[in-house]
Amino acid sequence: MRSNRRFTILATIASAGLLWVTAFATQIEPAVRAQAPTQTAPAPQKTQTPAPAVAATGEFAGDDTCGACHEDVAKKLSSSLHGKSAHPRTPAAATNRACETCHGPGKEHAETGDKTKIRVFAAMAPREASATCLTCHSRSNHALWEGSPHDVRNISCTTCHSVHDPKSPTSQLRTATVTQTCVTCHKQEAAKLQRFGHMPVREGKLECTSCHNPHGTTNVRLLKTGNWISESCVGCHTEKRGPYLWDHAPVREACSTCHDPHGSNQERMLVAKLPMLCQRCHIGTKHPSTIYDQTQLDKGSNRLIGRGCVNCHTQIHGSNSPAGHAFLR
Numbered sequence: 466m467r468s469n470r471r472f473t474i475l476a477t478i479a480s481a482g483l484l485w486v487t488a489f490a491t492q493i494e495p496a497v498r499a500q501a502p503t504q505t506a507p508a509p510q511k512t513q514t515p516a517p518a519v520a521a522t523g524e525f526a527g528d529d530t531c532g533a534c535h536e537d538v539a540k541k542l543s544s545s546l547h548g549k550s551a552h553p554r555t556p557a558a559a560t561n562r563a564c565e566t567c568h569g570p571g572k573e574h575a576e577t578g579d580k581t582k583i584r585v586f587a588a589m590a591p592r593e594a595s596a597t598c599l600t601c602h603s604r605s606n607h608a609l610w611e612g613s614p615h616d617v618r619n620i621s622c623t624t625c626h627s628v629h630d631p632k633s634p635t636s637q638l639r640t641a642t643v644t645q646t647c648v649t650c651h652k653q654e655a656a657k658l659q660r661f662g663h664m665p666v667r668e669g670k671l672e673c674t675s676c677h678n679p680h681g682t683t684n685v686r687l688l689k690t691g692n693w694i695s696e697s698c699v700g701c702h703t704e705k706r707g708p709y710l711w712d713h714a715p716v717r718e719a720c721s722t723c724h725d726p727h728g729s730n731q732e733r734m735l736v737a738k739l740p741m742l743c744q745r746c747h748i749g750t751k752h753p754s755t756i757y758d759q760t761q762l763d764k765g766s767n768r769l770i771g772r773g774c775v776n777c778h779t780q781i782h783g784s785n786s787p788a789g790h791a792f793l794r
Contacts, residue, residue, distance in 0.1 A: 524570035531564040591621035598622040613681030657728035709783030
């Protein structure tokens, strides 16, 4: 009896719960239908007919047509790196479109003779001309060209390079050497090269690109090595690298504080004579530093004759001696 009564109670409770859920769902369904977006049948998709492919004869004139008028230019191109079809990244790798790879489709230009219908680099804005070159030359040394000092000063690739009439054996420069190309603008640095008797750049042992990358770097003054001037210098002058127990502040900051890498009238390419170079900073030390002071001539006659603080302070780039704070020998 008890089990039958318990079953009856549970059945009654279940039936009541089912009725409550059914009533709640009946009330909710209209609201849900009102909020649901009306679904429309998808519009039939229009079959797109593929655009007709532009035939090579429709826009492009072809190398034979270009060479018929520009015969000398075509010959020079064929003997340059851009004219080597064996390399897949050269303009000549495009079949019968070596000229138009850079100058753009030229059929209309060939038919009318209108120069505005072809890409003429001499008439283009510098950045537009460089953008064409960067479609291929965008890696390695050229990766940082955009935003570089030369780029922001409206120097284009064609300012230094010539595809059709290069004078240098490498890099297709407008002049015979890298240095001759650089000195067309950097005349002050070119004049400094003549000041020093032994100048590796003038002797052909170095060139401007030995230290600089004209296409852009992350370093100052387009230097190739390191992140500041001294790192570039110690790439060759390794004996001055350090680190030192006692380092000289000007050496740590920049070698160009005391030396002019492009040339100087002073020994060791110093920017000023000794001891005046040292006296630019050391104007008050334990011994009289201003040796031309009339009250100190008798006390500093030795330094006046010797004319050099480095006679005693020989370790001027830095010292690892425990007693080397004065950079003495």
